[in-house]
Amino acid sequence: EDQVTQSPEALRLQEGESSSLNCSYTVSGLRGLFWYRQDPGKGPEFLFTLYSAGEEKEKERLKATLTKKESFLHITAPKPEDSATYLCAVYSQGGSEKLVFGKGTKLTVNP
């Protein structure tokens, strides 16, 4: 069974304090890994798709990387507006056409 584990569950940072969120996965052949951002009272908002180990994607202060077992979402010099829950999800070769989501990391950035 495909599994996605995100850590930590919650992370508090000071503005400007860089850090990383982790998404580890156990799947029968990774086809793609997705990162989403979810604000309170809103639906998840798509950020990145990563397809193969070694791939990196960047958007503003966020950079997503992928290895054969996990993905990292690096946040450089975060601002309070980066506060949100970040979700990771995978498509696998063995599963049906569906995304398997992790439980998310709730990030709080204090000014």
Add this chain to the structure above:
Amino acid sequence: DADVTQTPRNRITKTGKRIMLECSQTKGHDRMYWYRQDPGLGLQLIYYSFDVKDINKGEISDGYSVSRQAQAKFSLSLESAIPNQTALYFCATSATGVLQPQHFGDGTRLSIL
């Protein structure tokens, strides 16, 4: 205007009632999905549809049914609501093709007393 619109945004109802949640989209996508989100759990897929004539069960379809009325409309029904169906429900859409990202509505918060 939102690309994926869910109605209602909030609903409180009683055990045993029939509930319908509606989703409409202006993105022109063929694929649509219904998820539920519970505190401390990941999003779980209830049903998905790849076109108007295609409906598939997800991992937690028991107690739910769906209807794809048109390319742009996908509704979720709870025939006889029970308290453990209290959750946040999301509709999502994606384009046809390999590994297309899903785009979500802002959800319906459903409480069943």
